[in-house]
Amino acid sequence: MSQPNKWEQRWHPLRGEWIIVAAHRQDRPWLGETVSKQSPLPPPYDPNCFFCPGNVRISGARNPDYSGVFVFDNDHPCVGPNAPRELEHPAGVYRNRPADGMARVVCYTPKHNKSLGELDPSEIENLLIALRDQYAELGSRPEVTHVFIFENRGEVVGVSNPHPHCQIYATNFVFKFIETEARLSREHFENTGRILFQDILAAERQDGRRIIYENSSAIAFMPYFARYAYECFVAPKATHPGLAGMNSGELRDFAQALKVLLVRYDNLWRMPFPYVMTLHHAPMDGQDYHSFHFHIEFQPQLRKPNLLKYLAGPEIGGGNFLSDTLPEDKANELRNLPDIHFRQENA
Ligand SMILES: [Zn+2]
Ligand SMILES: [Zn+2]
DSSP: OOOGGGEEEEEETTTTEEEEEEGGGTTSOOOSOOOOOOOOOOOSOOTTOSSSTTOBOTTSOBOOOOSSOEEEEOSSOSSOTTSOSOOOOOSTTOOOOOOOEEEEEEESOSOTTOOGGGSOHHHHHHHHHHHHHHHHHHHTSTTOSEEEEEEEESGGGTOSOOSSEEEEEEESSOOHHHHHHHHHHHHHHHHHSSOHHHHHHHHHHHHOTTEEEEOSSEEEEOOTTOSSTTOEEEEESSOOSSGGGOOHHHHHHHHHHHHHHHHHHHHHHTSOOOEEEEEEOOOOSSSOOTTOOOEEEEEOOEEETTEEOOOOIIIIIISOOEESSOHHHHHHHHHTSOSSOGGGTTO
16 A cells, blocks of 8 residues: 555646655665675875876876865866857757857865765865855856856766866856746745745745754755655755855855765765765856855765666656655655764774
């Protein structure tokens, strides 16, 4: 017999779409591919790593002997000032244009074998400040309308270099999910006079079961409408369109909330936890985004230590998610984990 709350549809207010929660069939036998556990911890410096201090990158440039955050232009840019200007004209209704923008890489630390969650809160705070500055600098370029910052972590998401880093795509368009969030937030404000994300936070607080961590100005939670088994959001409690509006106390609290969530992710299966992390910042195209509430989203690909969430017909072909797990159950797992990283237990 299936429990009613394990089989239902949930509305995603930031995407304007339904999620099918079908957790009642979670234990159906799995005969598909599995993902093996992580190899042993690499050394803190790798002479073959393109991102480690002092090493020569693929472009021939030598990294400085950096000690904190290190930012450089991506050697394999997908958008950039050198993208071809002379393009073939496509037929009929089709359109194209130069891939304008700027792509950068941000190394979190010189230590090859650290992860974001293993950094000290003050190091995470310094990273946030560096990202804020990148956002301001790249966002002021005339061709740039949005600065998209993301980290792919783990081999299951195809990471080519394990050195802890994220990427920046400063683009001449606004990424689709951000555009949708901005539109729905604006419509919600026009219809109700309220900030959509504040209503989400209020609903999360009212329920309480999916809040992973909170302090005086930041919160980490698994949203009611989570699409992935361990999907979580980290947000300031006050509405700011981006990192730029946050004061030093808010940045410190936010870094702490990120740290707690990331440590618990790794502690969940005592392995580096693969995820896609994206900063949801308001666009920089000159429009009014006061109803946009900055946050970071984590979409982890694993449902179990050796089981990937496969995107298939509904997700890839149709565009709506089918969730195999119940957010309340998965949030409960994360709520009950220790805050000391498993690698630092005996340190
Ligand atoms: Zn490295
Ligand atoms: Zn978002």
